[in-house]
Amino acid sequence: MSSASYAQAYPHAPITIIVPYPAGGGVDTMARLFGAALQAKWGHPVVVENRAGGNGAVGAQLVAKASPDGYTLLASAEGPLVMNQHLYTKLNYDPTAFTPVTIISSSPMFLSVTPSVPVGNLAELLAYAKAHPGALRYGTSGVGAPSHLSGVMLEMKTGIELTQVPYKGSAQSLSDFLGDHINMLFAFQTSAGPYFNTDKMKVLAVTSPQRHPAFPAIPAIAETLPGFAALSWVAMVAPPGTPPEIASKLSSAIAEAMKSPEIKKKIEELGSTPIANTPAEAGAFLKEESGRWGEVIRAAKLKVD
Structure with a gap:
């Protein structure tokens, strides 16, 4: 079956969103917020699973090895998707290989x-x-x-x-x-x-x-210092090789949910700015963030392993 026809039928089964942190945090809250919105939209269960450990690497590795069919997703902050590749000498997954879906929100300090x-x-x-x-x-x-x-x-x-x-x-x-x-x-x-x-x-x-x-x-x-930017954010990504049609469908559904006044209010209460951009925009953002923080980490000679 072609990816286009497969994506057209998507979703037809439960979706699992992996959160690589303990329950109760900001990313977990975002995942459950939009998981409920996707479930209401499509009528299929959306389950959030917390797989903490290794600065987010445990959950990220699980999604990296999942089937690229859109039924296993990763909701993550910057660590597993950007920082880890520069901080760790060895990782059991490639942070750059995920299929971007959307940047849900960002928070400054x-x-x-x-x-x-x-x-x-x-x-x-x-x-x-x-x-x-x-x-x-x-x-x-x-x-x-x-x-x-x-x-x-x-x-x-x-x-x-x-x-x-x-x-x-x-x-x-x-x-x-x-x-x-x-x-x-x-x-x-x-x-x-x-x-x-x-x-x-x-x-x-x-x-x-x-x-x-x-x-x-x-x-x-x-x-005062042009070019200074440091944000914490929440991204949704899919396993490597996920058809772009599925990523776009997920991105559009999240963007639609973001229009809800209740959801926007909840995100703002969490101190975040709603984003919900396209897969292409999310991919460009992740690449830019990796370049920014990679330069800082290398200059400071930071390693955690």
Whole structure:
């Protein structure tokens, strides 16, 4: 049967979305949100399975080896699809071989400092960092996480010296930040948003290429450092060799679901910007992100194995 005729009949069976992280996180929430939308649209069960481990490699490998028929999908953040190929010497899958479906959403980070740091904007922060090498201690979710690589990129572009303090998750780093045990953070709106307008946190800039529409008064780092961009995002991909007609059908269905006011509101509540682009646009985005972070990781000589 040709791929075109096969795609025309798609879907005619249950779909499984693999999430390479534990249940309850942002990617898991997105997968379940759109899984329910696909199930409602097509009338076939859509099951979300959490296969955590290996910085997302366990779940990614499972999908990489699945049948390319559109019935096993991967909903993932940047680690398994972009970072891992540069951080690990050996992987049991090829991150570049997946069939792109869509980028569901993206989330910037907010560069913040504690009130004890005597600065009021990014320019003052950079001047302070140059005068006090290593004095700015920023919490991260671990080596190779967006919160870590954002700091590495800031060092590369400015020549400052920061001190990374790795944690097992963002909740602990935020707790230590609020307790003034660390004094700088690349914070996500989902966890740190309630503190943005309080005396607990000074938000200096956002890591998106432009200002965030929900926080127009907060400048983008790129306004001071052109080309700076650091986003966390959620992508949907299919196994290598999946017919493009199936990828397009999935992409269109997700884009249609994205028009729902309820779904858009939920995504914005998660601190994310809805995207839902085409497979071609998703592929170009993944390639661009791989180039951006690969350059940072190589320059910093980062390896986790």
